[in-house]
Amino acid sequence: MLTIRNIHACVGEKEILRGLNLEVAPGEVHAIMGPNGSGKSTLAHLLAGRESVHVTSGEILYQGKDLLSLNPEERARAGLFLGFQYPIEIPGVGNAYFLKAALNSIRKAKGLPELDAFDFLELVKRKMKLVELDPKFLERPVNQGFSGGEKKRNEIFQMAVLEPTLAILDETDSGLDIDALKVVAGGVNSMRARDRSIIVITHYQRLLDYIVPDHVHVLSGGRIVRSGGKELARSLEESGYEAAHRKVSEGVLG
């Protein structure tokens, strides 16, 4: 599904990712954990095609194709989805109008007929239930006036509508209380499928109690410094990232 080979990338003058490697197979859920400033969000933005992240070396293959040669909309149309850590408010653009344009762009790229207003509404109402989002949000401008939790639920709702092949969820848990966290995690879990991979980026282990990953990676200093099963997340919670990183410095790779 996704192969990241020795990626070095900068934001501005600063090198953030320094030789990152990652392999994600179809159907897998990977958690990437790491302290603030370790490069988690940079990785997420890089995958989605943010222009401010410059790759200096390395390569990324998505379904065997060179991901870096695609622009953001081409990536989305190829099935990639980024759930933003801070979903931006877009005054004046209606949520439904935007999502319909997005869905139909993707459908068109897949050679599927565009959905009309009626079918679209049917679809989104069903998907909204999944994350317990009130249908009134459809008519509101994108994310405007949404609470932190509503914004995150809106991200998962969009993901449910767009049905990506590879979803990257950037700190989807931040700012959520425990109830909202359960709802969001439930939405994500319902999307798990054999042909869909999910990368969950998080600072805390808490989310992984609800979205149980197949693999856990520790990102530090712009590289994956440890990888393991779901139990790694719990040990990190106990010993902290410092310990994880120290082991690496001592040459003990996880």
Add this chain to the structure above:
Amino acid sequence: MKAARTFSKNDVVASYVKQFESLAPGSDPVWLREMRREAIYRFAELGLPSARQEDWRQTRLSSLTKEPFVVASDGVCPGEVTGKRALDPGTHREIEIVFVNGKYSPARSSFANRNGLSVRSMSDAIRSGDERVRGYLERTRGRALSPQPFLALNSAFFQDGTCVFVEEGVKAGCVVYVTYLTLDDDSQPQTPAPASARFIRNLIAAGPDSAVSVIERFETRGEARRLPGFLSTVSEIFVGDRARVDHYELQGNGGSDHVGLIRAELGVKSQVSSHSVSVPGPFVRLVRKDIEVVMKGEEGECRLSGIYAGRGDGQQVFRTLIDHAKPSGKSVQLYRGILDGAAHGVFSGKVIVEPDAQNTDAKQVNQNLLLSDEATAHTTPRLEIRADDVKCSHGATVGQLDEEAVFYLRSRGVGEELAKKMLTEAFAAQVLDEFGNETARREALQLFEDWLRGKEAA
């Protein structure tokens, strides 16, 4: 070798004076002839504005001052409009007054008789000897809050326009449509005619406790969009005590440069709103709109909003002046410019709070979206506050589309062009939320969308 003739500003002024003197006396009553004469003298005295004058500093006047326009004579070829160019048959409006190439077209106009509401062409109203017309026109005698040479010129030359009178207590509850249609005239041989000037004068007077909405639409079709010209409009609005007037000016792709003035006088607890959309064609060099509101009674309320969009190398200037002369008045202004190509937008908004006008609440916002590197915007808020217990705010921004928002949309599969279009439309549509009349809002949105689409065609 003989150089092409170049005109000085004085030549241009002299040309208008000369044209005035050679006009046939026509059917004007004596009082109007006197008023016109006074106005042309005032114009001659004021001269054409210059960039040295504060109110005109940013305005590129050269298209109007380099050579004189020929004042369009009465009865310019409206012809009978047939076939494809007939007015949209499906859009019957209960009360609509239509002008074709500046000339009132009774056949295309429709009126519903309503007690206490009078809608007529200015020429009809004058001919009928309606004393109210004289009363209102003489009330200002072509003088505004600031020296306005083009108001004087309009007063001297205006050919027609719309007169709306609403009597005391009449809530018209309906909308008066005014359509100014400009067509190319292919019934005439295609000889290059000199660029002509057209002068339109509107009068809207609402008696105490009355209400009316007036939607002015300027529509230019076909080749006429390529014809240069000069359009001068003056709309005077008198709002009686506790009355309400909502005014809309919807201006699509035309060819003429336009200098317009809207002035409103408010009584006690009266409300006025004026909303505009302006999307001139690529050949238009200047659109200049002045909106002046004076609150002569307490608790007046004024709401102004507008969208101006351009992508040629023309200039659009919006200048507002709100005079809070009495206490407890409220004013809200929201203007947004969307500038592409080498377009230039100017907003100059002034709010005066007079010493007597305690408890004034004035808010002014001007925001500009630049869609190209060559587009420019100037914005100047000016507050003159001479009372101490007031709430006044102003905000002005000039910026580009939010890159993060563009990325967000693209990351969902929306193409870059469409993402930018959606965001640009959203920027404009928020102003349209100010438009209380749904028909006006829809038409304004349509004009803006047509403009946006024009980008793709270009």
